[in-house]
Amino acid sequence: EVHLVESGGGVVRPGGSLRLSCAASGFTFHDHGMSWVRQAPGKGLEWVCGINWNGGVTGYADSVQGRFTISRDNAKNSLYVQMNSLRVEDTALYYCARDHDFRTLPNYWGQGILVTVSS
């Protein structure tokens, strides 16, 4: 069974940094692309960033380009996102997600980790 567990969330001041981690189990991690998707309280889904199976291809939403960096460690079955220059509008529940078996869209999701950016 696919299992994704996010960690590293919390409260941070505007301009601060956080690093989220996602521990994966129940599947062959290096076979799949991964993404981070977020959802602000009471709002819709926002795709944040993604990475292919070996880390060679990454992509970012315009809203986080230049501030967030996605990475993975296949030896540790882990996904990360380094979030710098955080803004109040980055406040959200952040989901780690694994690609679908047949397509590069998020299909398996963690339960999410809350990031709150507030002064």
Add this chain to the structure above:
Amino acid sequence: AIQLTQSPSSLSASVGDRVTITCRASHGITSAIAWYQQKPGKIPKVMIYDVSSLESEVPSRFSGSRSGTDFFTLTISSLQPEDFATYYCHQFNSYPYTFGQGTKLEIK
């Protein structure tokens, strides 16, 4: 980035109704469109991918289609009580991926 515009943003319907949700892409894309269902406090669930492919174990009353190059629709042929939720279209054609803003389907 490819922007997705869903309509309507909310919809009231009754059990047994046929409903259609539309998603318009800002640029022409291939068939890399999916539809998600999300219930309050739950994680999103893929319902349709590749415009019209039904995800495993999703009831056949759900269907997806394309009109022209930029318009995509999700249709629920006969609403069931468990279908009341928020639905999102999603494009995975190219980075950056994007979601539509969502359509909240409520009971009339």
